[in-house]
Amino acid sequence: MEEHALKALGERITCLRQQREWSLSHLAERAGIAKSNLSRIEQGIGNPTLDTLWRMARQLEVPFGTLVAPAAGALIDSGMRVTLLEQGTDDACPVDAYLMHCDPHSRRIAEAHTPHTRERVEVIHGHIRVGPTEAPAELDAGDSLEFNADCEHLYEAGDQPVAMLITILHAPRRPR
Template structure:
């Protein structure tokens, strides 16, 4: 796929997402409707400055226009993911879907060994964490309060603050962990 095709796909998607006509985008960006139409058809050869103007008109980062679009269907094989380990292997996370410019969240499957715990200093500003217990009892410690989750239970919290996950059981536990970046 050429860079012009990538820009065309991204511009069309972003313009539709924002419900903007060519005329409205032309007003916001300072790029003519004719040029915008050519770019979106993949026929134009926009300069870097033109792409910047379009990005500003759409209210997005420049990179959102030039990054290769994700496949419509993504199949992730868990056994092919590199595990991220911490605390001597007691805590293991597999990142199935990392955040991108169009996907403002990470999706992890986390495992904690029996008797193990994992402490986090907190994540970047304006982030939230969504946790769904899947296997075994999970303890989430937030602001010195412990929340006990059994499989099927979920919790959501402001993860900018320090927090801890603990497995007090004799079996490994597993949970789905989604970190959302606002």
């Protein structure tokens, strides 16, 4: 298994724990695991059991997938991870679909894409400021936005972890 993923998992757990202002000992006790075990996991050493992860996700009130899945994607920038879900095969309108996770307060400025490229985002949870750098929008869970991505654009997470779908439309949408 990839060492980086273990480290990312540990950091994520530490982050979630500290958000709740819990001590390591406290979370370990709540979850019913030894604090020595939790300590090693947060350090990114070891290889936790499903049971251990399960108990922690329950106490942190985090969907199990989000606890470990964000590590699956490529880390593109400080605290932001992107996973390619699917690439469109349609030449007339090539579409890339991504799932993106952002740590709290993470921020990224993306370069302009090729002309006429549009980008669409849908927020699953959290709060994020996103859009062209000079005119970003504020989105919450359930909100969506479509904007021209052929200019510099911004992603900036709020004070909670953010999950969002991103679709990149590499050609202008065909009029219907």
